[in-house]
Amino acid sequence: EPEVTQTPSHQVTQMGQEVILRCVPISNHLYFYWYRQILGQKVEFLVSFYNNEISEKSEIFDDQFSVERPDGSNFTLKIRSTKLEDSAMYFCASSFIGTSQPQHFGDGTRLSIL
Amino acid sequence: QKEVEQDPGPLSVPEGAIVSLNCTYSNSAFQYFMWYRQYSRKGPELLMYTYSSGNKEDGRFTAQVDKSSKYISLFIRDSQPSDSATYLCAFMDSNYQLIWGAGTKLIIKP
Numbered sequence: 001e002p003e004v005t006q007t008p009s010h011q012v013t014q015m016g017q018e019v020i021l022r023c024v025p026i027s028n029h030l031y032f033y034w035y036r037q038i039l040g041q042k043v044e045f046l047v048s049f050y051n052n053e054i055s056e057k058s059e060i061f062d063d064q065f066s067v068e069r070p071d072g073s074n075f076t077l078k079i080r081s082t083k084l085e086d087s088a089m090y091f092c093a094s095s096f097i098g099t100s101q102p103q104h105f106g107d108g109t110r111l112s113i114l
Numbered sequence: 115q116k117e118v119e120q121d122p123g124p125l126s127v128p129e130g131a132i133v134s135l136n137c138t139y140s141n142s143a144f145q146y147f148m149w150y151r152q153y154s155r156k157g158p159e160l161l162m163y164t165y166s167s168g169n170k171e172d173g174r175f176t177a178q179v180d181k182s183s184k185y186i187s188l189f190i191r192d193s194q195p196s197d198s199a200t201y202l203c204a205f206m207d208s209n210y211q212l213i214w215g216a217g218t219k220l221i222i223k224p
Contacts (some may be wrong), residue, residue, distance in 0.1 A: 003130050004157075004224050006157075033212075035212070041216075041219075042145040042214045042215070043158070043202065043204075043212070043214040045211045045212055046210070048210065055210075056210065056211060058207050058211070091157050091158070098166075100145070100146060100206065100210060102146075102160050102163040103160070103162075104160060105150075105157035105158045106157050107155070107156050108156075
């Protein structure tokens with residue numbers, strides 16, 4: 001069964017550094033998403049992406065964050081000037097045509113900011 | 115009032131029991147209703163997806179939606195130790211964003 005893959009599984013970064021989280025969505029999916037889950041808290045929506053542009057973003061997704069689809073397969077989340085509170089699990093998801101379709105998730109990247 | 119309420123558990127039941135998991139919500143604009151299962155150190159895995167009131171069955175799993183009362187349920191029949199996981203309800207709002215419950219930790223005892 002096709003799946004969303006994320007790399008790396010765990011990223012440790014010094015505070016203030018930039019980090020790029022990578023995702024390969026399911027190949028025929030057209031909508032892409034990033035979510036985060038701080039330890040012990042709910043999953044939170046960050047951003048949705050379609051046709052090479054952001055469709056929706058939450059209040060969390062400020063100028064520190066950016067997303068990109070650099071080629072036909074990868075979807076990345078860049079976090080600039082990382083802060084301690086950016087430590088969380090980051091999940092990538094994708095869905096087929098139409099944002100009302102169910103979203104399928106990768107296993108996440110655990111980001112630890114020191 | 116929180117937008118989504120879900121009892122975090124843990125809920126511990128013996129193998130073979132019927133499990134009932136529930137979420138309540140307050141936002142009438144929610145259009146699509148989902149249940150995800152999340153094993154430790156894994157991403158959410160879609161179990162059930164529905165958009166209408168009523169029941170939807172898939173194997174041992176039944177999802178129930180009551181829009182008038184604003185609650186959804188997931189029933190697991192003949193529960194197995196492998197069903198031990200955290201179960202997350204999720205709702206899609208009018209902006210197609212997923213709004214999540216806190217997750218219920220389920221433990222099936224052999």
